[in-house]
Each structure stands twice: as C-alpha cells, then as structure tokens.
Amino acid sequence: MKVKxxxxxxxxLRMKRIREFETKAMNLFAxxxxxxxxxxxxxxxxxxxxxxxxxxxxxxxxxxxxxxxxIIAKGGxxxxxxxxxxxxxxxxxxxxxxxxxxxxxxxxxxxxxxxxGAGHNIAVGAGLSAQYQxxxxxxxxxxxxxxxxxxxxxxxxxxxxxxxxxxxxVCENNLYGISxxxxxxxxxxxxxxxxxxxxxxxxAVDGNDVFAVYEAADEAIKRARxxxxxxxIECKTYRHRGHFExxxxxxxxxxxxxxxMQKDPLPRIEKYMIDNKVxxxxxxxxLKAQVMGEIDEAIKFxxxxxxxxxASAVQDIYSDIVExxxxx
Amino acid sequence: xxxIGIIANPASGKDIRRLVSHATVVDNNEKVxxxxxxxxxxxxHGIMDFYIMPDTYQMGYAVIDSLETRRELKANIHVMDxxxxxxxxxxxxxxxxxxxxxxxxxIVLGGDGTSRAAAKGIKExxxxxxxxxxxxxxxxxxxxxxxxxxxxxxxxxDIPHASCMRDKRIExxxxxxxxxIALIDAVLSSSAVVGAKAIWDVDEMDMLxxxxxxxxxxGFSSIAGYMRIVRPEEDLGVMLxxxxxxxxxxxxxxxxxxxxxxxxxxxxxxxxxxxxxKMDSNGVVALDGEREIIFRxxxxxxxxxxxxxxxxxxxxxxxxxxxxxxxFSK
Numbered sequence: 001m002k003v004k005x006x007x008x009x010x011x012x013l014r015m016k017r018i019r020e021f022e023t024k025a026m027n028l029f030a031x032x033x034x035x036x037x038x039x040x041x042x043x044x045x046x047x048x049x050x051x052x053x054x055x056x057x058x059x060x061x062x063x064x065x066x067x068x069x070x071i072i073a074k075g076g077x078x079x080x081x082x083x084x085x086x087x088x089x090x091x092x093x094x095x096x097x098x099x100x101x102x103x104x105x106x107x108x109x110x111x112x113x114x115x116x117g118a119g120h121n122i123a124v125g126a127g128l129s130a131q132y133q134x135x136x137x138x139x140x141x142x143x144x145x146x147x148x149x150x151x152x153x154x155x156x157x158x159x160x161x162x163x164x165x166x167x168x169x170v171c172e173n174n175l176y177g178i179s180x181x182x183x184x185x186x187x188x189x190x191x192x193x194x195x196x197x198x199x200x201x202x203x204a205v206d207g208n209d210v211f212a213v214y215e216a217a218d219e220a221i222k223r224a225r226x227x228x229x230x231x232x233i234e235c236k237t238y239r240h241r242g243h244f245e246x247x248x249x250x251x252x253x254x255x256x257x258x259x260x261m262q263k264d265p266l267p268r269i270e271k272y273m274i275d276n277k278v279x280x281x282x283x284x285x286x287l288k289a290q291v292m293g294e295i296d297e298a299i300k301f302x303x304x305x306x307x308x309x310x311a312s313a314v315q316d317i318y319s320d321i322v323e324x325x326x327x328x
Numbered sequence: 329x330x331x332i333g334i335i336a337n338p339a340s341g342k343d344i345r346r347l348v349s350h351a352t353v354v355d356n357n358e359k360v361x362x363x364x365x366x367x368x369x370x371x372x373h374g375i376m377d378f379y380i381m382p383d384t385y386q387m388g389y390a391v392i393d394s395l396e397t398r399r400e401l402k403a404n405i406h407v408m409d410x411x412x413x414x415x416x417x418x419x420x421x422x423x424x425x426x427x428x429x430x431x432x433x434x435i436v437l438g439g440d441g442t443s444r445a446a447a448k449g450i451k452e453x454x455x456x457x458x459x460x461x462x463x464x465x466x467x468x469x470x471x472x473x474x475x476x477x478x479x480x481x482x483x484x485x486d487i488p489h490a491s492c493m494r495d496k497r498i499e500x501x502x503x504x505x506x507x508x509i510a511l512i513d514a515v516l517s518s519s520a521v522v523g524a525k526a527i528w529d530v531d532e533m534d535m536l537x538x539x540x541x542x543x544x545x546x547g548f549s550s551i552a553g554y555m556r557i558v559r560p561e562e563d564l565g566v567m568l569x570x571x572x573x574x575x576x577x578x579x580x581x582x583x584x585x586x587x588x589x590x591x592x593x594x595x596x597x598x599x600x601x602x603x604x605x606k607m608d609s610n611g612v613v614a615l616d617g618e619r620e621i622i623f624r625x626x627x628x629x630x631x632x633x634x635x636x637x638x639x640x641x642x643x644x645x646x647x648x649x650x651x652x653x654x655x656f657s658k
Contacts, residue, residue: 001529002520189385192342193355201346202353203524204339211523219347231347236414259413275624276520276610 015045036098041069043240046265048073050213060126060139062119067112082298090305117150127165146177157198164229195232207235330483331377333426337438340461344524350584362472369476371403381422423449432483440616456641491646495637496539501630510615513538527614565633
C-alpha cells in the first residue's frame with residue numbers, strides 16, 4: 001500500500017502528541033497536580049492513530065478507561081483535555097469528569113468510559129443510527145482484551161453482525177486485564193478468533209506498527225461504509241505503564257517488557273520516516289518541537305483556567321427536563 | 329529411537345486476507361486438534377518422542393493436557409525449551425533445533441509463509457507441511473491423522489529421503505548478499521511499507537518470480553500458472569512482468585478473488601541462473617505472499633532459483649512404499 005507523505009506526517013504528529021501528552025500526565029500525576037485516576041495509553045499509540053487516520057470528524061468512536069490516545073487521535077483538543085485532567089472549568093466536562101469521561105460530540109467522540117465493556121453497546125447504537133439515517137458514518141469501537149469476556153462484547157458483535165451495522169471493533173490486546181495476564185483470563189490467544197462465532201471477519205495485526213493498523217482499518221472501514229457489516233480487528237500491543245498510575249506493574253516480566261520496548265511504535269515510525277525520506281532529520285526535530293509546544297500550551301491553558309465554582313457541583317447532574325419537572 | 333518434530337504457527341489463518349479475500353479462518357483450537365491427531369496416529373506406529381515448538385498459545389501443553397486427561401497419551405511430548413519472540417523467528421529456530429536433535433521428520437502447520445520459515449532452519453530433515461494458512465501452494469490440505477502416519481513412516485525409514493522431493497527455492501539477494509528465500513513465489517512490489525505483511529493489491533506488483541506454476545494453484549504463482557505449467561520436478565523457474573500489457577490472464581490470486589491482469593510473456597529462468605535488476609524506486613519484495621524485504625532506489629536485487637529447498641515428504645508415495653514393504657500388515 002502507498003501512504004501519502006502528508007498522511008504519514010499527520011499520523012506521526014498524532015502519535016507524538018499522545019506520547020508527550022501521556023508522559024506529561026504521568027509526571028503531573030506523580031507531582032499531585034492531577035486528581036483522580038489516570039490510565040495511560042503509552043505504548044499503544046499506533047492503534048488509535050492507525051485507525052483514526054482513516055476517519056472523518058463525522059465518524060464516531062467509542063473509547064475506554066484508557067481513552068486519552070483515542071481522543072487525541074480523533075482530533076480532540078489538547079487544551080480542553082489537559083484542563084479536564086486538572087479538574088478545571090475550561091475542561092471538556094467543566095472539570096467535573098476527569099480522565100475517564102472525556103467526550104466531544106463535534107469530533108464524533110462518544111466518550112471515554114470508566115466501565116469496562118460499556119463502549120461495545122454504545123457503538124451498536126451509534127452504528128444503528130448511522131445505518132438508519134443513511135449518513136455514511138462509521139463507528140469504531142475501541143476496547144481491551146479482557147473486555148471481550150464481558151457479555152456486552154458478545155451482544156454487540158451479534159447485533160452488529162445480524163444488522164450489518166457500519167462498525168469496526170478494534171481490540172487493543174495489551175496482554176493484560178488490569179494485572180491479569182491474558183493467558184489466565186481467556187483460553188484463546190487471538191481475540192480475532194471470536195469473530196467467527198458471530199460471522200464477523202476477524203483479523204490480527206501488529207498493533208505497534210502504525211502502517212499495519214492503518215491498512216487493516218482502511219479495509220474494515222471501507223467494508224463498513226459499503227454496507228458489508230462489522231469487522232473485528234485485533235491489534236497486538238503492549239502498555240508501557242501499569243494498569244493505572246500508581247500500579248508499578250510488577251506482574252509484567254522484565255524480559256517481556258524489554259521485548260516489547262524493542263517494538264515501541266514511536267521509534268519505528270520515526271525510523272521509517274527518515275529511511276524513506278518522508279522528512280529530513282531536521283524536519284523531524286521541528287515536528288517534535290511543534291508537539292512539545294502544543295503540550296506546553298495545553299498545560300498553560302489548564303493552569304490558567306479557574307476551578308469550577310462550588311455551586312456548580314450539582315449542576316449538569318440531571319437534565320433540565322428533570323429539573324423542570326421537579327419545579328412543576 | 330525415531331522422533332518427530334511439530335511446528336504449529338499460532339498466527340497462521342488470521343491475517344488481513346480474511347478482509348481482502350475470503351480466506352479460510354483457522355483458529356488455534358483447531359490446530360491443537362490437528363496436533364492431537366498427528367500424535368495419536370504416529371505413536372500408534374511406534375514414535376515415542378515428539379518435540380513441539382513452544383508458542384504463545386501454548387498448544388503443546390494443551391495437547392498434553394487433553395491426551396493425558398483422556399488417557400490416550402503413550403509417547404513423550406517435549407515442548408522445547410526456547411524463548412518465544414512471537415514472530416517467524418520462532419519457527420526457524422525451532423526447525424534448527426529439531427534438526428540438531430535428529431528428529432526423523434518435521435511436520436509444519438501453517439501457510440506458505442510458515443513452511444518458508446521452517447525451510448530456512450533446516451538442511452536435511454524431511455518436512456511435511458499441512459495447510460492451516462491462507463494461500464497454500466506449498467502445504468497440503470491433508471488430514472492430520474494421515475500426516476502423522478506418513479511422518480512416522482519417514483522417521484523410521486532407513487533412507488529418509490526415499491519418498492521425499494528436494495524442492496526448489498528462490499534466493500533473493502540484495503546488493504550481493506543473500507537476503508531471504510521463498511519456496512513458491514517472490515513478487516517485486518512498489519508498496520512502500522511492510523504494513524499488514526500480506527500482499528494483495530495487484531496494481532502495486534511489478535514482477536513475479538516463481539519456482540513452480542500450475543492452474544490448480546492459488547496465489548500469485550497462479551498468474552503464471554494460467555499461462556503455462558512448471559512442475560516441482562522441473563529444473564527451472566519462471567519470471568513474469570506484471571506491468572507489461574502483452575497478455576490478458578484471469579488468475580485466482582487469493583481465496584475467492586479471481587483477477588484479470590495484463591502481463592508479459594513468461595520467461596524461463598534456468599536453475600542457478602541469477603536475474604539481477606537495479607531498482608529505480610523504493611519498494612518491498614513479498615516472499616510467498618508476505619512483504620518481507622524492503623529495498624531502496626539504487627539497490628541491486630538478484631533472484632536465483634536453486635534446488636536448495638527442503639526435502640518435502642510426498643505423503644501418498646510414502647504410504648504406498650510402506651504398504652509395499654508390508655509395514656501395515658505386521
């Protein structure tokens with residue numbers, strides 16, 4: 001497959017944004033600047049990027065508790081994300097949702113989600129709406145390996161298949177469900193195999209190679225737009241950090257970590273870009289500097305935003321309809 | 329005491345060709361089933377030691393667990409003590425170690441790519457490839473039970489190569505150095521990335537080299553196979569310009585995908601003759617259907633067909649020979 005240079009550079013920028021955003025979030029969390037929980041996407045950048053590079057703003061994604069990467073890859077605002085992590089009023093959820101509830105309807109981002117497996121069925125709803133309205137939209141559902149043991153995964157694949165919904169199910173198999181190795185939580189190795197039970201084509205790809213993900217997603221999204229129904233893509237990847245910040249990840253063998261660090265997606269795409277003269281080394285440094293500038297700007301934006309007013313703590317909890325009903 | 333080695337590729341049967349064609353899906357539990365059938369058949373014919381490549385799905389242990397639970401296991405199954413990389417390197421290394429252990433036959437479960445990886449690790453050991461992959465010209469669709477019996481016969485033969493065929497291979501050289509091999513076909517492609525590895529877009533293919541071609545084959549070698557036949561026994565190969573517009577040919581390049589192509593005249597390549605070409609742009613060489621060798625503008629690629637491929641077990645001939653020797657009547 002030929003991938004245009006501007007697409008490659010765009011994918012690199014997205015991956016680098018995720019890498020630097022997450023690295024900064026890691027450090028800020030350690031310093032105590034970020035309240036709540038953060039689950040970092042470090043190491044998995046190629047998955048969200050390779051998939052979302054094939055999508056438009058009007059296409060939907062559903063995300064997970066480890067959602068920063070999906071949101072950045074889909075074009076979410078770094079400023080509003082960082083402000084949300086800081087609990088500031090200028091954040092995506094006015095500072096009241098934190099890391100796991102970021103959504104952006106203008107970008108088709110249907111929300112990060114603290115409940116494992118909750119995105120599957122939201123994706124089916126989004127896919128059904130796209131099909132019903134003949135809008136040409138596609139919904140990509142991101143989820144982890146362990147969530148495929150939830151009933152929602154099976155219900156979603158079944159419905160999506162029987163109704164031929166325009167959905168791409170993208171499994172980020174990072175080998176662990178929290179701290180439990182995949183070998184201990186399911187009696188299969190390839191989650192792609194689970195598609196067969198629902199007559200959904202399942203393919204497994206190297207999730208740390210952005211081009212492999214891009215190609216598979218390209219084909220799957222074409223199928224979805226063409227009315228051929230859902231696809232299951234399993235991306236084999238690895239999270240560099242623990243399940244959440246604070247989890248030292250002692251259950252991950254050292255050799256395994258070293259093996260996967262050699263497959264780190266960022267150096268791979270950088271090497272490709274240099275080797276294939278997509279950019280010169282100087283241009284690559286400029287791209288890196290551009291991203292670092294964006295991250296610094298996001299932190300500045302977050303720092304300068306006020307905390308939400310105390311009175312707003314009970315606002316946005318219930319819809320206005322309910323509030324109005326109570327008044328009546 | 330004769331022993332058998334078994335390599336089952338846990339990644340075969342699930343690549344992107346399930347999306348871009350209608351390729352067979354083979355899950356790993358079915359591969360475990362095939363392993364069981366091989367072992368039960370071969371142990372009945374006196375093979376008491378089996379060496380199995382370790383893999384990420386731990387198929388070897390699944391076989392032991394199942395057969396011991398059913399009290400059917402008489403032989404010793406050794407899951408080899410080697411680290412796993414989860415890549416093609418595991419297959420090559422397991423094959424090397426099996427040859428060093430002196431196994432009488434190596435059974436390989438996978439597609440053309442898996443056989444290719446195993447072939448890179450061995451020199452003398454007979455190879456019996458079973459298809460659990462995608463485009464399968466090299467491995468056969470064969471029942472595991474029969475493969476197990478045939479492998480047992482080969483392992484016990486005084487002359488292990490008696491019912492084997494020494495296959496051809498394509499040696500691919502990059503700037504004078506042997507870069508890799510293919511057993512069936514090598515395709516020169518203008519694809520810029522290795523990406524999802526499998527290759528399917530004929531518009532990106534420039535040149536085909538093949539060790540054999542036949543209209544009963546699937547995959548890229550079939551493009552030449554719908555113009556002429558070159559059999560495994562013949563000491564020659566074929567190259568075909570896929571950018572030329574001399575002939576039109578309809579060929580089954582993938583499962584359920586029959587494509588019309590315009591191509592040049594198939595040219596014979598004699599055994600041990602090297603075809604060299606200087607590349608005028610970047611690209612990738614796909615070996616047995618998978619993008620493997622990245623080349624850059626200015627690199628010189630060489631393609632040589634030799635008879636240095638593996639000794640492949642001819643299953644029917646092996647069993648016929650055993651029958652003639654009265655082995656099954658004892």
